Amino acid sequence: MEHFGQTLINLDTQNNVLSISGISMMEDAIDFYKDVKDQIDNYFKTKHQLLTLVFELSYFNSSSAKQFIQLLSKLEGGKGKAIWKYPKDHIIMYDRGRELEILVDVPFEFKGI
Amino acid sequence: MKSYLNKIFKIKDYFRRDTLSIYYNGLLNDHFSEFIVSLAKHESSQAVKKKLSFLMVEVFQNIVRYSNEKKKNDCFGVRNLEDSIHIFSSNKIGLTAYEFLSTRLTELNSLDENQLKELYRDILKNGAFTEKGGGGLGLIEMARKSKNPIQKDFQKLSSDSYQFSYQIDLAKLKGETLQLIEKNKIEENIEIYSMLRKNDVMFFYNGNFSKENIKALLAILKANIPKYSRKKNVNYFRMFHTGVELIQNISRHGKKVNNVLHGSFCIFKNKDGFYMSTGNFLKSGDYAEMEEFISKINAYSVGELTTQYLKALKENSFIENNSAGVGLIDIRRYNHSKIDFEIHNIDNGIYLNMGIFIPKYI
Numbered sequence: 001m002e003h004f005g006q007t008l009i010n011l012d013t014q015n016n017v018l019s020i021s022g023i024s025m026m027e028d029a030i031d032f033y034k035d036v037k038d039q040i041d042n043y044f045k046t047k048h049q050l051l052t053l054v055f056e057l058s059y060f061n062s063s064s065a066k067q068f069i070q071l072l073s074k075l076e077g078g079k080g081k082a083i084w085k086y087p088k089d090h091i092i093m094y095d096r097g098r099e100l101e102i103l104v105d106v107p108f109e110f111k112g113i
Numbered sequence: 114m115k116s117y118l119n120k121i122f123k124i125k126d127y128f129r130r131d132t133l134s135i136y137y138n139g140l141l142n143d144h145f146s147e148f149i150v151s152l153a154k155h156e157s158s159q160a161v162k163k164k165l166s167f168l169m170v171e172v173f174q175n176i177v178r179y180s181n182e183k184k185k186n187d188c189f190g191v192r193n194l195e196d197s198i199h200i201f202s203s204n205k206i207g208l209t210a211y212e213f214l215s216t217r218l219t220e221l222n223s224l225d226e227n228q229l230k231e232l233y234r235d236i237l238k239n240g241a242f243t244e245k246g247g248g249g250l251g252l253i254e255m256a257r258k259s260k261n262p263i264q265k266d267f268q269k270l271s272s273d274s275y276q277f278s279y280q281i282d283l284a285k286l287k288g289e290t291l292q293l294i295e296k297n298k299i300e301e302n303i304e305i306y307s308m309l310r311k312n313d314v315m316f317f318y319n320g321n322f323s324k325e326n327i328k329a330l331l332a333i334l335k336a337n338i339p340k341y342s343r344k345k346n347v348n349y350f351r352m353f354h355t356g357v358e359l360i361q362n363i364s365r366h367g368k369k370v371n372n373v374l375h376g377s378f379c380i381f382k383n384k385d386g387f388y389m390s391t392g393n394f395l396k397s398g399d400y401a402e403m404e405e406f407i408s409k410i411n412a413y414s415v416g417e418l419t420t421q422y423l424k425a426l427k428e429n430s431f432i433e434n435n436s437a438g439v440g441l442i443d444i445r446r447y448n449h450s451k452i453d454f455e456i457h458n459i460d461n462g463i464y465l466n467m468g469i470f471i472p473k474y475i
Binding site: 025027059065066067069073087090092099 | 324327331345346347350353354357358361364365419422423426427429430431439440443447
């Protein structure tokens with residue numbers, strides 16, 4: 001039961017990639033993503049390189065969507081890009097990525113997997 | 114669809130004495146029963162947790178063991194009252210199981226604690242007692258652990274099938290033997306649960322919306338989403354997402370009473386789809402805002418909803434309040450259904466019932 005609804009976060013500073021994968025459905029997304037936002041801020045304080053934010057999710061709720069906008073906005077101004085990986089036959093997960101793309105000024109790549 | 118909201122308010126009233134009520138009418142498997150056990154366990158005192166888990170698992174196993182129907186008519190319920198817990202189960206059985214269970218339960222109910230212990234030892238020592246894979250031993254354990262007679266009922270359905278219902282009654286205080294039957298007779302539960310079944314209720318939970326319980330509720334929801342033949346992912350997403358947003362809405366807006374965030378979550382199932390509803394006390398001051406907001410999003414046409422969703426998402430993203438607005442627009446746009454809501458003034462304040470129809474296919 002402990003694996004149900006788990007979100008995995010991994011910052012790979014060697015390859016300049018922050019990945020968010022699994023299912024993001026916590027009700028207190030603000031608390032959960034606070035650390036992730038801090039990680040991005042610290043990354044830019046110590047490294048002056050582009051950061052790639054990789055999303056590989058099978059589900060996310062509306063609280064998470066708001067936090068994703070905040071995370072993505074940290075890459076605005078040419079500081080990075082997003083890669084949106086979605087299950088190939090999951091049109092809604094693709095659309096939900098497209099919708100985030102519309103709301104931020106960050107380049108998106110879409111990869112059906 | 115608002116008729117479902119009226120139903121839910123009446124259903125809730127049947128369980129008004131309960132601190133926890135769970136009802137489920139559908140397929141049971143081991144994975145799923147784990148979550149129901151977890152849901153009931155969170156709400157029980159340390160003293161009875163272990164006993165309760167054992168009894169619930171045993172009841173689940175009996176359903177599987179004795180049920181002989183392909184088209185299931187199983188139902189399962191747990192009710193926590195002030196000082197007692199009642200586990201109810203009902204399923205169709207065949208003639209052999211009927212003969213075995215009716216005789217064995219009558220016999221067990223006539224024995225006192227020591228006689229039960231003796232019988233249990235005898236069977237362990239001498240082996241065979243039942244042709245049904247040890248179910249008899251389980252029944253003795255149930256009787257011993259609950260310290261109350263097992264309430265039972267058999268309704269003849271045809272020459273070779275019966276609807277078998279039984280109930281385990283357990284005192285909340287460890288070791289205490291109580292005659293609990295008078296407090297919650299099986300006849301009362303047979304009536305309530307058959308009313309729920311007639312009203313298309315597939316799942317009903319009324320209790321604390323703690324973080325652990327929300328997690329178990331979502332797992333139950335996930336396990337019950339049907340396997341769609343068309344647009345599998347889209348339809349699965351709609352149902353799961355609607356449940357997540359509605360349930361989490363309770364923790365955002367619900368008002369705690371005596372430090373408990375009490376609420377209800379119900380899934381109705383009919384031939385056209387599902388109806389999900391929640392009920393909870395509202396924090397003071399939230400009602401007018403909520404009413405205005407829901408009326409506003411119900412007025413949008415289906416075509417407008419995505420634009421409104423994006424607008425709300427953009428506007429709310431940097432407001433750190435976990436507000437529900439975006440989620441409600443989202444479930445309205447994916448289901449093409451309006452959000453129903455109703456307000457009741459009851460003992461502890463303003464009670465909000467909210468629900469939405471999830472068409473099987475859109």
